[in-house]
């Protein structure tokens with residue numbers, strides 16, 4: 473009896489200490505929070521915070537203007553209790569996302585996608601933990617600068633497909649390829665499930681428990697449809713790839729290296745070690761993630777290049793002259809030509825700056841609280857590096873909405889070293905989550921642009937009276953990727969070039 477009382481006394485003491493700790497902890501957090509201000513931000517409503525002021529289109533422009541209005545490069549917002557920090561300048565982005573990477577490298581989960589649809593397989597959205605680290609190491613090996621040369625065949629076939637499609641408006645074989653279709657459609661589902669303001673469940677967690685029949689829970693039915701679509705889209709190319717691996721045992725695509733990696737990451741997945749193929753495809757599909765990214769982002773940058781050439785024939789002519797002087801008429805551009813093409817380099821930098829393919833990057837999330845320049849930054853805070861604002865900073869890039877490659881050229885025609893270079897800054901993100909495909913993307917962009925300039929003339933379409941139709945630069949209003957909206961243009965093989973021969977000989981594409 474007495475020992476029972478003692479035990480109770482001990483437990484009560486423990487409980488008291490625990491309560492005290494909790495109160496102190498909460499008190500400390502609140503004290504710290506109260507004593508340190510949040511970064512500047514607009515006035516917040518109770519509960520909803522800043523939810524009602526968020527636009528659904530051109531949100532990167534809104535964030536940039538909001539920062540200018542508040543006179544701050546950092547903007548702090550809250551949406552239904554979720555903290556969001558917008559970073560509009562390079563210095564802050566580097567201080568937080570690079571120098572304090574251990575704290576700023578996680579990702580917020582899209583609840584509609586991961587918890588309602590049940591799709592947790594996207595590498596780019598994985599939390600900052602061991603599983604992400606293992607994949608990241610593997611991606612680095614696969615897409616390192618030194619391995620780029622081994623991709624020249626794939627890049628050539630990409631140029632072949634693009635060029636014949638551009639010239640003849642024909643759907644190329646790749647366009648009907650189930651793998652490409654899969655990546656495009658899957659990306660649409662993800663874009664939709666994460667679109668700001670589209671699904672309330674992304675903001676209000678308890679909604680995920682709402683029964684499907686409840687008014688307002690229509691998103692559950694949608695989620696079922698989306699899941700079915702994703703399952704089908706994953707199964708088809710997965711099976712095709714596994715079959716191909718079985719047939720061509722010499723090939724070593726990225727998929728093949730995964731089972732072993734999983735085995736070391738996940739003890740339950742031991743089946744993967746044994747048969748080497750039968751791994752759980754719904755955990756992570758690298759092919760999907762990478763294809764979707766490659767297609768969407770690189771295509772946006774390539775189309776921005778073509779748009780710029782339509783609007784600025786003088787830039788096109790100068791770049792063509794440079795490419796011709798280095799490459800000549802008898803072959804197509806190669807990787808080794810790139811260092812000898814400084815004007816083309818300025819054009820590519822301006823393409824990436826003028827319309828950053830992912831204007832808001834992919835948001836990071838803090839995995840602990842922090843204090844920066846006297847401001848309190850909470851745990852689980854979404855941190856958005858606004859690449860658009862950084863690359864449209866009037867102090868660094870005057871008249872930022874103008875397409876002017878000359879801004880990157882200094883005295884003696886050399887590339888300037890004194891301004892941020894969009895090939896290496898902001899465009900591909902920051903810190904440990906920065907884009908692992910940036911070397912590949914830049915190389916593809918260079919070779920594609922040089923090849924198009926070498927083979928084709930790009931100009932405005934003409935109306936029935938033969939007058940040029942002006943192409944207006946307009947970009948997708950509400951998507952993660954800033955695609956140029958359709959614009960009229962004419963692309964014809966250049967006179968004085970044996971385009972058929974060059975395409976066949978160097979790209980392996982048969983032009984009819």
Ligand code: HEM
Pocket residue numbers: 595596597598608611615761762765766769770773829830833834835836899900901902903904905906907908909910912913
């Ligand atoms: C012009 C083309 C591209 C642009 C502008 C671009 C941009 C970006 C950006 C801004 C991020 C987020 C970085 C951050 O969180 O700080 C990212 C992540 C990522 N990109 Fe790219 N990207 C491009 C092409 C590619 C290509 C070709 C691949 C595949 C080979 C790729 C694979 C990825 C992956 C896997 C991630 C997620 C990384 C992680 O979360 O750890 N990207 N990209």
